[in-house]
Amino acid sequence: MSVSEVTLDQLARNQNAVVRRIGGDREFRRRLLAMGLVPGEQVILTAVAPLGDPIEVTVKGYRLSLRKEEARLVVVERA
Amino acid sequence: MTAVTLASPGAAVRYAPPIETELERLVAALGAIPALAERYPLRWLAVQLLEGDEHLLAEAEGLGGPAVTAALAASRERLAPHYGEDLDVALVDQRYRFVHTLARQALTRPAAPPLTLSDRIDRVVTHRWLGIPIFLALMWVVFKLTTDVAAPFVDWVDATLSGPVSGWATALLGAAGLGGSWLESLLVDGVIAGVGGVLVFVPVLLALYFALALLEDSGYMARAAFVMDRLMHALGLHGKSFLPMVVGFGCSVPAIYATRTLDSRRDRILTGLLVPFMSCSARLPVYVLIAAIFFPAQAGLVIFGLYLTGIVVAIVIGMLLRRTLFRNQPPAPFVLELPPYRLPTPRGVWRQMWERTAAFLRKATTIILATSIVVWLLLALPVRGGGRFADTPVEQSAFAALSGAVAPVFAPLGFGGWETSGALLTGFVAKEVVVSTLGQTYAVAELEEAAEAAPTNFGEDLLGIAGGLVSATGDALQVLPGVIGITLETPEEETALEGLAAAVRAGFEASSGGHGALAALAFLVFVLLYTPCMTAVAAARHEFGSRWMWVSIVGQFVVAWLAALLVFQGGRLLGW
Amino acid sequence: MREVTIALAGNPNVGKSTVFNALTGMHQHVGNWPGKTVERKEGRLILGDRQITVVDLPGTYSLAARSLEEQIARDFIVRERPDAVVNVLDAANLERNLYLTAQLLEAEARLVLALNMADVAAARGLRLNPEALAAALGAPVVVMSASKGQGLAELKATLRDLVTASGRGVRPSLKEVAQ
Ligand SMILES: Nc1nc2c(ncn2[C@@H]2O[C@H](COP(=O)(O)OP(=O)(O)OP(=O)(O)O)[C@@H](O)[C@H]2O)c(=O)[nH]1
Ligand SMILES: [Mg+2]
8 A cells, every 4th residue: 555545434524535446345346336436536535424434425426425344445545 | 308319229338358359258158058148138247247246147157057157267367367356347447437428428517516505404414513413303203203293193093993983883784683793793893993903003104104205305314324324333233224213112013114214125124123122102001001000109210111121122132133143144335325405295205105005004904904803703702601602701702711821821921810911912913902901801890981972973973083183183283393392291191990900910919929010020021022013013024024024023022021031030039 | 019118227316216106197006026025116108009017116326236126126127128228317416327327238228318307407507418418329318307397298209209119119039139
């Protein structure tokens, strides 16, 4: 992992990033890919739930929420 | 505006050359197997298999045998140098590129996207501090809608059926010379009572589906899941499980139907199995009666404790279920779109209310009517004494015999008398009747005011029904401000009849060997935890299928039995 | 007269049921999918001399089935092979919605695109170009705001053309496709 690479859950609110890799099992990866989290795609962390989990990201112009444990499987590069 | 074009169809995604080559090969290989060629669009199948769809691979291998496996492995191997482990990523990525090009042609974006109203609402609704209070307030509104607002209509349906409708049936049969016959009893106490048992849920379900339609169509439901997921996930459930649980405190039937909002079947069933442990409002009269008899000083505490026990049991059973029946089903990932807020249309909302309620009527009526008739039959059949069919004292009926036969099951719990097991039997049909059954079995004066109303004519009846509906609407409207204003009015409970109290006390003392209060507590715990009612059973079957219905019935019985045993025998050990 | 079946497919929450209700009105039937506890909504629509069965499929993001609902939608499209699939899309969220369209094309479905939520798209300042989309996809595209009843007549007209045009109401048999 290079310096600017972090996992999606580590982004600060309103921070921009670009998706690099998605880990996890195949099924999970396919699911996120289908939802538009493809390598090279811009994401912004737009909100965090009141209890600190899940998080909400904006990708391809819509809002998607993920648990942090799942967001940890998404490697992004801070913009 | 319509744009039609005669361009050749098949403007499909083109993948990178190495992938296209393999797709061609795969299509040829798969096409050679007739069973597959007949069933699937082959290029699509080839793409899905390359992408790693295991479900589909199993299906294809089942139909096509090892040839499929071999062809796929060969293609994968040839692609490995290009894409390594990321063939699935490459396929999706290339598909999205195609989509991106399409979207660019089809759409022009404004330079600066305006901040939409939806965004602004979200800032408040999922706000760090406001999010949870707003969520809880909305849940409160849903709870009130399905309880207090629906209640006057429930009463009206009940009164209409047991009053005028039963009256008409009696009058009709009387005119046909069948007055006072067993047929009249079957019709009034079996059929009409059974139909009533179904119909009284209609107002509740309409209220529930009204709330659900608003929450779902507006887009709030996804936010509710977002706000609550952390808590519910800790319990192995899903953010969307919270709403059914809340509704469950009102009534298990709408709560079971409310599990529909969950996306994964595992979460739906798991939630549906736990919802009945939330103490529904129909159990309250039983708590009130028994607590008033045995724990007059701490009745409130006992009742509160029961509600809490239900929640704790749900949590514990939830953990158990996840480690047993659902061991191989990990919780669904929480990958949830938060759609923009939309204004629900009255037509759309009404349609959902009606459709879903009608589905309940279709599915639940048979099973409930059948149960109602069976109970009637048991009560009508004399097995001892000199009673006639449909005219026999309770204690001489088949019902009493059956109650007596199952009573030993409850003996270790301290309430092995036939009177209490009879009440539990009818409680399986509906908790509302437990108290009146206790009244009957302990053979005290009828608890229900069997009001021999003055004879009325048809016109007066109709007026009465209409008047009842008007006043029900009025009552519901009066409750509405309370829904918004969050006022918790404590229900004023009628004090238990002296005679019944004495009889119940004596009964519990006798069946428990002098530990009446402990047995009563065990009885309450049992009432809290076993099957809420026949309608809930029907709902579970409707939603989850027969197998899960049985899991639910048997599971709740076992849990209730063990918990009551723990209370009674544990209490004895502690020397109470 | 051959029975014609049209399926409504699309992402969750894009207005499929709204379109379904508008098309079929009161002629609906709610049942369950065989052996499943998922609702199956089916309705009847008369277009010209054709009686059409319209099926409202559960919402799905892709044809890679994960949940029971998604599996039902996928199996219906690839196995039952309806005569046409009306792909309802949220015009305000076009890119993610078109991902399913790409898969539907791959599955060789005869598509009609319904760009729904046009009102929302307009409010966001998005300008739609249905002709370009239709040309690129080789499929009819209808712009609509289903909850306001806008675009329904056009959708019906498009469907009528599709099912009544000679030979076009019947899709090529799978055998032909396979060859
Ligand atoms: N503004 C706007 N709202 C719409 C339009 N069409 C539908 N809606 C609303 O969008 C919401 C969802 O519509 P549905 O028809 O239930 O969507 P669906 O695709 O059937 O949803 P699922 O069955 O859950 O996948 C409802 O509140 C509709 O009133 C439209 O053209 N414009
Ligand atoms: Mg729908």
